[in-house]
Amino acid sequence: MKLKDKVAIVTGAGSGMGKSIALLYAKEGAKVVASDINPETTQAVVKEIEEAGGQALAVVANVAKEEDIQNLVDTAVDEYGTVDILVNNAGIMDNFVPAANVTDELWERVMAINTTGVMRATRKVLPIFQEKKSGVIINNASIGGLYGSRAGAAYTASKHAAIGLTKNVAFQYAEYGIRCNAIAPGGVETNIGSTIDNPDPFGMKKAMSGAEFNPKNGNPEEIATIALFLGSDDSNFVNGVVITADGGWTAY
Incomplete structure (x- = not known):
């Protein structure tokens, strides 16, 4: 088992990529703290882990709220004694709204979840990692954080910021044995589309202009x-990188 006895927090664990990460981490021996804003789906993931013989704990959290982040990490430490891995996976889309049409409300909501929540969770675990001179942070970004038009202005900016934070943390805390990396998925079959409501026609047309080049x-x-690779010792010398996982979409 690659993560035996490790304690891993996974945000956005109620569905999609977060759920798959939580299930695989548990299968590989981690004690998983599954967090999501939806209590039913979070508990369902924990039940699935436990029925398979794994260990897991459900913590309902809105990553846009500082008090929820504090409670999430504190609960993990209270239950399992420490945290070894933080997977910042929770995120939302932005209706493909371009800069000319973006509202303060939309901008602040997307940034709060996709960027500020990542920063707060990272800030909370770093003292734990520093004390024991080890720890892993994995930020689920997007190819939208590497390229200019795979979403609207707010989402694009939020994911670019998350990648910048990833690199900053990786370099500044490497001497403590802490690693921080990011994943930049392309088109993945998840329910993040449920966070899209009444997309902006102009912004969506621009964002979809390269969709025909997506192989799958x-x-x-x-x-x-x-x-799993980034969370395990297999990637001990990997720090501050962004792994693009898009089936070759952005290679054209």
């Missing part, structure tokens, strides 16, 4: 295997 969509399990 991936599945959440394929992203989970990358998260």
Whole structure:
């Protein structure tokens, strides 16, 4: 088992990539703290892990709220004694709204979940990692964080910021044995589309202009295997990188 006795927090674990990561981590021996804003789906993931013989704990959290982040990490430590891996997976789309049409409300909501939540969870675990001189942070970004038009202005900016934070943390805390990496998925079959409501026609047309070059969509399990690699000792010398997982879409 690649993660035997490790304690891993996974946000957005109620569905999609977060669920697949939580299930695979548990299968590989981790004690999983599964977090999501939806209590029913979070508990269902924990039940699935436990029925398969794994260990897991459900913590309902809105990553846009500082108090929820505090409670998430504190609960993990109270239950399992420490945290070894943080997977910042929770995220939302932005209706493909371009810069000319973006509202403060949309901008702030997307940034709060996709960027500020990542920062707060990272800030919370770093003292734990520093004290024991080890720890892994994995940020689920997007090819939208590497290229200019795979989404609207807010989502694109939020994922670019998350990648910048990834690199900053990786370099500044490497001397403590802490690694911080990111995954940049392309088209993956998840329910993040449920966070899209009344998409902006102009923005969506621009964002979809390269869609015909996408060879195929991936599945959440394929992203989970990358998260396993980054969370395990197999990637001990990998720090501050972004692994693009898009089936070759952005290689054209």
